[in-house]
Amino acid sequence: MPDSQDSDVLIVGAGPAALFAIFQLGLYGLRCHVIDGLDRAGxxxxxxxxxxxIYDVPxxxxxxxxxxxxxxxxxAAPFEPLFTFGCAVVDLTSDAGGEWLARLDDGSQARGDYVVLASGLGLFNLPPDGSAADADLGAGPISDWPLERSRGAIVVDPGTFETSRPGLFAIGDACDYPGKVKLILSAFHEAALATQEIRRRAAGGKKSPVEYTTASRRIRESLGRT
Incomplete structure (x- = not known):
């Protein structure tokens, strides 16, 4: 991949929470770059x-x-996300303007206006010449980042899912808050609320109505449904 790729939102991890976040963010015209250590999404x-x-997915x-x-x-496909597989994000920094720079373990970089950590329980490591089925789970670089933590996960505001660092969000098993339940359906809820906060900020803080897939012509067109 090139030395740097830009997107509206960087998503670290490519599990269910991340994939639903792509869809939710895409509804508001926000393009995502998803980075994961595995060789595929999931x-x-x-x-x-x-x-x-699995019996508890609505x-x-x-x-x-x-x-x-x-x-x-x-x-998520209609919103054309960019995927980078087989790479771990080793460092995240933000500049004075709030833009985020992710440094990957292959030496490449990725930029985004916001970051969503959907890194689950840690980093799955691929053995040489192995596939996802052979991966083993480790803590990963995120475990050393200076973020407030609780019960082994990253503390977030349950209204926005923002972490202790502005512009950095966490959803799914990566986050913790009072009443947290580690279910896939909870991760979908978290992705939706994080999206609402990000789209408000992307709109400059101006009030903008929530759009519904059943009523918005713009959204139906973006999904190829006219």
């Missing part, structure tokens, strides 16, 4: 339980991890 779903039935009496990821990717 996180825990493709490593730990690709064929295991609307699906039963769905396995691989199928859930396939559907989330299909849902």
């Amino acid at each position: 996180g825990q779903c493709v490593v730990l339980y690709p064929d295991k039935p 609307g699906f009496p039963e769905i396995n991890g691989s199928e859930l990821i396939e559907r989330l990717l299909r849902q």
Whole structure:
């Protein structure tokens, strides 16, 4: 990949929370760059339980991890996210203007106006010439970043899912707050609320109405539904 790629939102991790965040952010015209250490999207779903039935995803009496990821990717596809696989984010810095710079372990860089940490329980490490099925889970570089933590996760404001650093958000298993429940459906809720805060800021803090997929012609057109 080039030395630096720009996007509206950098997302660290490519599990269910990250993939739904792509969709939610895309509804408001925000393009995402997703970075993950695995060789494909899916996180825990493709490593730990690709064929295991999941019974508590709303609307699906039963769905396995691989199928859930396939559907989330299909849902996000209209917004043309950029994916970088096989790389870990080793450092994040922000400049005076609030833009974020992510430094990757392959020496490349990525920039974004906001960052969403959807890094799950840690970093899955790929063995040489291995695939996602052979990955092992480690703490990863994020564990050393100077962020407020609780119960092994990053503390966030439960109204916005912003961390102790402005412009840096965390969702899914990566975050903690009072009443946190570690379920996939909770991660979807967290992605939606983080999106609302990011889109407000992207609009310069101006009041802008929430748009609904059932009523917004603009959104239907962006999804290829006219």
